[in-house]
Amino acid sequence: MLRYEMQGEIWVYSGKGGWHFVTLPADFAARIKMAMAGLARPWGSLGVTVVIGKTRWSTSLFPDKVSGGLLLPLKSAVRQRENLKAGDAPTLTIEVEL
Secondary structure (H helix, E strand, C coil), X not given: CEEEEEECCEEECCCCCCCEEEECXXXXXXXXXXXXXXXXXXXXXXXXXXXXXXXXXXXXXEECCCCCCEEEECCHHHHHHCCCCCCCCCEEEEEECC
């Protein structure tokens, strides 16, 4: 298992649905993409486990066409449990099973 710890600012998608995301720092995104080469799911998503605070969940990272990096969606239940909102920059751990 590979483990990456980083911080990232939460932002809200301006389109329909009000989705919240963290754009992974470019250096971490590049390392994760390299480690997971050939493991992409539909839409280029990559299955990972994420930990923020005391919350751990399985999710997917998605390619970001704008930055060329990766996006982490933060569902409402996680944001509520960890008391997070847009503009916050939590420490997160991304775990990759190879």
